[in-house]
Amino acid sequence: MKAATMRSVAMYAYSGILLAFILVPLLIIVPMSLTSGNSLAFPTPGYSLRWYQELIDDPRWFSSFVNSVVVASVSTLLSCLLGIPAAIGLAWGRFPGKRVVYAIVAAPLVAPIVIVGVAAFSFFASIGLTGSRWALILAHTALAVPIVLTTVTASLAGFDRTLVRAAASLGAGSATTFFRVILPMIAPSVISGAIMAFIISFDEVVVASFLTTGEQRTLPRMIFSGVRESISPAIASVAVLLVLLSAILLALIGWLQGRGARMRSRTAP
Amino acid sequence: MLMTLLVVPLVLFILVIFLWPVARFLALSVDNSDISSNLPQTFAAIGDWQPSQGPPPEAVLAALVGDLANARHAGSDGVLAQLINQRLVGTRFLVIKTARDAAEGRLDERPVKDALLAAHPGWAEPALWTEIIRARGPLTDYYLLGSLDLQRSPAGGVEAVPADRALFLNALGRTVWISFIVTVLCAVLSLPLAQAIVSAPPRWSRVMFAMVLFPLWTSLLVRTVIWIIVLQKNGPVNAALVATGLLGEPLTLIYTRFSLYVAMVQVLLPLMVLSLVSVMRRVPTNYMKAALSLGAPWLTAWRRVQLPLIMPGILAGSAIVFVFALGYYITPMLVGGPTDQMISSYIAFYTNTTLNWGLAAALSVQLLLILMVSALLFWTARAFMRSPAEATQ
Structure with missing residues (x-):
């Protein structure tokens, strides 16, 4: 029994160290980004908010942030418009070739991102869309739509379809049934999927670096070009803000999923 | 019928915006x-x-x-x-x-x-x-041969290119090797952590799981950049090593194969933990207990009882990590040295810098083939593994 206890202590101690390896780098840059010095060094010579101020003052950082928000928002919207109907069709429809559909839609998930970027660049150049924000929005939609599809499909698996029939028998059309019955029930998953789609587009850098130049630069693209020159503490402060944003959005997803589970258990027969 | 129609727009979209551009690019090879x-x-x-x-x-x-x-x-x-x-x-x-x-x-x-x-x-x-x-002809094998360090000899046969121009087989081997090491490291490092997550009390289990998942949703670029900051000469790791007296002066940690492994393992480890946990949750704990109570030493019990049961999880996780690692671009480029670059970097180089689209496409064909073959191998291995594991359930 003693050996078992020791093994279990060792296991938890090891897990703690490994989790620290995963998480501490994300935290240690917080004090580093608050440096008052001109370069990133540890320990920091003193603390100040000057590099966060720099992000606000430099118009390039702000405009790239706006670009990222615009691209990610439109990609998310398109992903939902394409993904939600497809999820309903895949979850409830009976037709041959479902596996083929899944394989086609999952392809963007596994393809090496450089190939996606180069292919998108050559394709959008051939139809005259390079230098337009739409090229990046469409490419990001392809990368983000699988996550919307899988999240919504998963929530539909536990959906009680008698509710749809009940709505129809009470005279509701398909649009009314969708907006008044289906959508409210799957809303938590739809919002989770949308948030994840937003994160995917907002964080994506490789395709963005192939498709955008100058004015259309997204935030990750801006970080990427900054890293290749020399790392200014401003980059560390952007990194901190991006980690913070992910944390907030993930907490939101966690809350929504808890809510979704409660909602399903309430309506379950 | 209506249900089928709902799927059509998405499939068309992926075909036009994703599959067609990729196919068109690969055809350039x-x-x-x-x-x-x-x-x-x-x-x-x-x-x-x-x-x-x-x-x-x-x-x-x-x-x-x-x-x-x-x-x-x-x-x-x-x-x-x-x-x-x-x-x-x-x-x-x-x-x-x-x-x-x-x-x-x-x-x-x-x-x-x-x-x-x-x-x-x-x-x-x-x-x-x-x-x-x-x-002459509309098609050429020039790029595909070139991507394998081969060329046509004056007589028309296939021969190796001169040693000073041979570049890609080396890069290919390096890509597979780095991905393999990263996969093995992820699997070995993850096993105890996944076990801890499964056997911890529910509240702790949830906290640990969230801690593993969190980095997965922070940008890959940000996590890579953070490693540059952390491992640089005047970064925290060197500062800690010098302060504790382990090192006389700071070490070059960044832009090496070591930093590449560290960064890739940190980035890909959560994926491995995820698939291990999902399989481990379904393995009943009493098999291990039974083996131990029958007098098997712990290691033997683990190796003969637990390991075969969780093997499908290890293989699934390895498949994901390996396939993702093969296509890595940002991380090797930013934290690796010049001799640590993987195939993706070459694809980007030949499209961006020398505009040699044919060669970039040929290298992409090569990368996709390796990816498909390894996915197939993992899938076959899993199909073989599944039978004993399921027989016990």
Whole structure:
């Protein structure tokens, strides 16, 4: 029994160290980004908010942030418009070739991102869309739509379809049934999927670096070009803000999923 | 019927915006139309003539001058010059200058041979004509062979390129090797953590799981950049090592194979933990208890009882990590050294810097093939593993 206890202590101690390896780098840059010095060094010579101020003052950082928000928002919207109907069709429809559909839609998930970027660049150049924000929005939609599809499909698996029939028998059309019955029930998953789609587009850098130049630069693209020159503490402060944003959005997803589970258990027969 | 229609827009979208562009790009690996369509008269005039039979006939040179003049007028002489230069280095200016002279009428006298060879003696070179003749047809194996460090010999067979130009087999081996090491590290490091998550009390289990998941949703770029900051010469790791007296002076940690492994393992580890946990949750704990109570030493019990049961999880996690690692680009580029670059970096290099689309496409074909073969291998291994594990459930 003693050996078992020791093994279990060792296991938890090891897990703690490994989790620290995963998480501490994300935290240690917080004090580093608050440096008052001109370069990133540890320990920091003193603390100040000057590099966060720099992000606000430099118009390039702000405009790239706006670009990222615009691209990610439109990609998310398109992903939902394409993904939600497809999820309903895949979850409830009976037709041959479902596996083929899944394989086609999952392809963007596994393809090496450089190939996606180069292919998108050559394709959008051939139809005259390079230098337009739409090229990046469409490419990001392809990368983000699988996550919307899988999240919504998963929530539909536990959906009680008698509710749809009940709505129809009470005279509701398909649009009314969708907006008044289906959508409210799957809303938590739809919002989770949308948030994840937003994160995917907002964080994506490789395709963005192939498709955008100058004015259309997204935030990750801006970080990427900054890293290749020399790392200014401003980059560390952007990194901190991006980690913070992910944390907030993930907490939101966690809350929504808890809510979704409660909602399903309430309506379950 | 309605349900099928709901799926159609998404499938069409992926086909047009994703699969078609990728297919179109990959096709460039065998595409030769930029050469064959720019030299139609030349190829017709060449007929059965071979450079070994002596200098190019008058008809061929006249056709060449005509084709080059047309290419210059159409604005495609630059592309043509670049493609010929890829095959025989040092011929770019020969093609461009000849095309300019041809377009401006300086090579209009007949016979053209004396004027052309006097102004541009490069066209008397048999090696150049060998390459041009080889590049006739609409398709070429030049890029695919090149991506494997192979080329056509003058006799037409396949041979290895000279050692100083051999580059890609090495890069390919390195890509597979780095991915393999990262996968093994992820699997070995994750096992105890996944076990802890499964056996911890529910509240702790949830907290640990969230801690593993969190980095998965922070940007890959940000996590990579953070490693540069953390591992740099005056970064926290070096500061800690020096402060504790383990090191006299800071070590070069960043831009090495070591930093590449550290960053890739940190980035990919959560994926491994995820698939291990999902399989471990379904393995009942009493098998291990039974083995231990029957007197098996812990290690034997784990190896003979627990390991086979969780093998499907290890294989699934390894498949995901390996396949993702194969395509890595940002991380090797930013935290690896010049000798740690993986295939993806070469694909980006040949499209961005040298505009050698054919070679970039050939390397992409290669990368996708490795990816599919390894996915297939993992899938087969899993199918074999599944039977004993399921037999016990």
